[in-house]
Amino acid sequence: MRLSPLIEAHPAAPWLVGVIGAVTALHATTSARVQGDVKSALAYASVSQVGLMWVEVALGLHTLVLLHMVGHASLRTWQIVRSPSALQDRNRLMRISGQDLHARGAHREGRLPSRWELALYRASLDRWYFDDALRWVWQQVTRALTRLDALDRALARRLGGGEGRP
Amino acid sequence: MSPVALSLLSALVVLIAAWRARLSEPDEARWVALVGAVVALLASIAALLWSLGGGQSVSASLWGLTATADRLSYTLAPSVSLSALAVIMALPRRVAHSQALSRALTRLATTLLGLIAGDLLTVALAETLSGLVPALSVPSRPARVALWVSLGLMWLGVLAAPSLALPAPEAGLGALPLTLFLAAAALRLGVPPLSTGLLDQLSRGLCASSVLLAAPLGGVVLLARVVHPGMHAHAEGAQLLTTALLALALLAALTGITQRSLGRALGCSLAASHTLLMVGLIDPRSAAGFTGGELLWSAMLLAEVGLVLVYALVEARVGALSLHTRHGLSDHMPKLARAGLLLSLSAAALPGSLDFIAVELLLSGEATHSVLGALLMSSALSALAFGIVRVHFRVFFGPPSLPNARLEGLPRELVGLSLLLAALLAGGLAPSLLPLLRAAP
Numbered sequence: 001m002r003l004s005p006l007i008e009a010h011p012a013a014p015w016l017v018g019v020i021g022a023v024t025a026l027h028a029t030t031s032a033r034v035q036g037d038v039k040s041a042l043a044y045a046s047v048s049q050v051g052l053m054w055v056e057v058a059l060g061l062h063t064l065v066l067l068h069m070v071g072h073a074s075l076r077t078w079q080i081v082r083s084p085s086a087l088q089d090r091n092r093l094m095r096i097s098g099q100d101l102h103a104r105g106a107h108r109e110g111r112l113p114s115r116w117e118l119a120l121y122r123a124s125l126d127r128w129y130f131d132d133a134l135r136w137v138w139q140q141v142t143r144a145l146t147r148l149d150a151l152d153r154a155l156a157r158r159l160g161g162g163e164g165r166p
Numbered sequence: 167m168s169p170v171a172l173s174l175l176s177a178l179v180v181l182i183a184a185w186r187a188r189l190s191e192p193d194e195a196r197w198v199a200l201v202g203a204v205v206a207l208l209a210s211i212a213a214l215l216w217s218l219g220g221g222q223s224v225s226a227s228l229w230g231l232t233a234t235a236d237r238l239s240y241t242l243a244p245s246v247s248l249s250a251l252a253v254i255m256a257l258p259r260r261v262a263h264s265q266a267l268s269r270a271l272t273r274l275a276t277t278l279l280g281l282i283a284g285d286l287l288t289v290a291l292a293e294t295l296s297g298l299v300p301a302l303s304v305p306s307r308p309a310r311v312a313l314w315v316s317l318g319l320m321w322l323g324v325l326a327a328p329s330l331a332l333p334a335p336e337a338g339l340g341a342l343p344l345t346l347f348l349a350a351a352a353l354r355l356g357v358p359p360l361s362t363g364l365l366d367q368l369s370r371g372l373c374a375s376s377v378l379l380a381a382p383l384g385g386v387v388l389l390a391r392v393v394h395p396g397m398h399a400h401a402e403g404a405q406l407l408t409t410a411l412l413a414l415a416l417l418a419a420l421t422g423i424t425q426r427s428l429g430r431a432l433g434c435s436l437a438a439s440h441t442l443l444m445v446g447l448i449d450p451r452s453a454a455g456f457t458g459g460e461l462l463w464s465a466m467l468l469a470e471v472g473l474v475l476v477y478a479l480v481e482a483r484v485g486a487l488s489l490h491t492r493h494g495l496s497d498h499m500p501k502l503a504r505a506g507l508l509l510s511l512s513a514a515a516l517p518g519s520l521d522f523i524a525v526e527l528l529l530s531g532e533a534t535h536s537v538l539g540a541l542l543m544s545s546a547l548s549a550l551a552f553g554i555v556r557v558h559f560r561v562f563f564g565p566p567s568l569p570n571a572r573l574e575g576l577p578r579e580l581v582g583l584s585l586l587l588a589a590l591l592a593g594g595l596a597p598s599l600l601p602l603l604r605a606a607p
Contacts, residue, residue, distance in 0.1 A: 160307035
């Protein structure tokens with residue numbers, strides 16, 4: 001939001017911000033829906049809301065972004081604070097009733113052909129391979145930075161230094 | 167007494183204390199140095215209060231050299247004095263020999279003189295005196311070479327400058343002297359790729375010389391008083407230079423994250439911070455960016471000196487540390503760990519600290535001019551924060567590595583670090599007390 005005057009001054013910038021936000025929201029929403037623990041699900045749900053906020057910034061809806069941010073912060077804080085006791089309550093209910101409490105409601109993914117649904121589930125479970133991609137990128141960056149650092153150490157040795165610890 | 171006379175007098179007292187400390191035994195030298203630093207701190211606080219009471223810039227002339235006390239000196243002098251006081255109090259006994267304490271005081275006195283320098287010759291003389299101390303004493307040869315070359319470039323710049331007066335913003339400064347001054351300041355600060363000396367010295371361990379070299383004392387007055395007004399006539403060049411420097415800051419911060427040696431990781435973080443400081447101080451396009459640069463200098467003098475001191479104290483107790491594994495030292499030195507955490511977070515621009523205000527101004531100044539610059543700056547700041555916090559986690563977090571060992575900091579060490587923390591938080595929570603911000607447009 002602080003950068004919005006600059007973003008609006010460049011024709012491509014709102015598109016870039018909007019696309020990044022939309023991709024983030026889509027990635028985080030699908031990943032959140034397959035998480036096995038409440039903390040990860042809440043974390044991904046937060047990321048998806050941030051993605052939506054980016055889309056709103058790209059559309060120039062600054063008041064909506066503020067409202068969204070405040071509302072989301074309040075709701076998410078409550079959810080994070082409530083989640084441990086909610087799990088405890090659920091387990092107690094299950095103990096009292098003696099039966100499993102199944103999740104209710106329909107999933108839109110169920111309308112997809114089963115092959116697609118499975119592929120979507122697999123990709124979401126693997127977080128759309130973003131972690132692997134990021135790990136690969138970081139490995140390449142680290143390799144390049146290590147080479148640069150080796151050059152600096154070599155220069156230090158040529159200047160009569162480099163006697164320090166490795 | 168005028169603030170100029172007060173600064174000159176306190177610098178003189180500090181110089182006498184430095185000379186006396188050099189001739190004393192280590193324990194006595196610490197007391198002498200402490201007195202010198204306290205005198206400087208009290209004088210700088212008196213000048214600050216005078217400024218808060220409505221005092222303006224004051225100039226005086228002595229033997230043809232001009233001295234000026236203004237909002238920069240009123241704000242920076244307490245930070246410089248306090249960082250020197252903390253170094254004198256918290257420097258580990260193993261490395262706090264008489265010469266080291268004397269050097270800390272000499273650098274304090276020369277920086278105080280540099281802050282009130284009112285013409286190019288006085289700035290160059292103060293920078294030379296400030297640079298000679300490490301140039302004659304730092305163990306690392308690359309660091310000494312960098313300091314000597316930097317001093318040479320600065321004097322070449324003085325010879326090439328059209329006059330010995332400080333450049334006026336509308337008149338600017340010629341391209342040749344400006345380039346020479348920029349190169350001299352970059353070498354003094356350890357801006358990558360000219361950071362070989364700084365990194366080499368810190369790789370050797372966190373001794374007194376490393377702590378002194380880590381404090382951004384040299385080259386900064388040159389940037390603020392000479393280069394910044396001179397850059398107004400070269401706005402396009404400044405834009406290009408700023409973008410290049412921001413890319414280098416990002417590179418240095420990322421390199422810090424990949425390091426396994428504590429000293430080198432700290433060195434990379436310092437190089438990245440010093441680059442951001444240079445970006446702020448040469449920015450002729452926005453007053454907010456320049457004020458952010460000046461405040462960042464003040465904040466870095468407190469946070470970075472404190473951070474390097476914490477790790478120097480840790481190394482003095484457990485020896486050299488690798489960042490390959492977690493050392494879990496917080497169980498053995500909980501108070502030092504807490505001080506280290508607060509200083510790390512402050513150096514990472516924790517909201518409520520002086521660094522946060524400086525970084526906010528710096529970012530605001532950059533964001534009004536360039537999307538690329540703002541992106542690079544925010545990326546560099548994030549990488550820098552990650553690197554600093556990573557070092558803290560590796561050193562203090564994890565399972566305890568030394569069974570039943572209690573290695574807590576001594577009271578004088580903890581008081582020194584607490585003073586730095588208190589100043590960082592006071593500046594962050596009450597920014598209206600800073601003359602730099604009160605006088606900002």
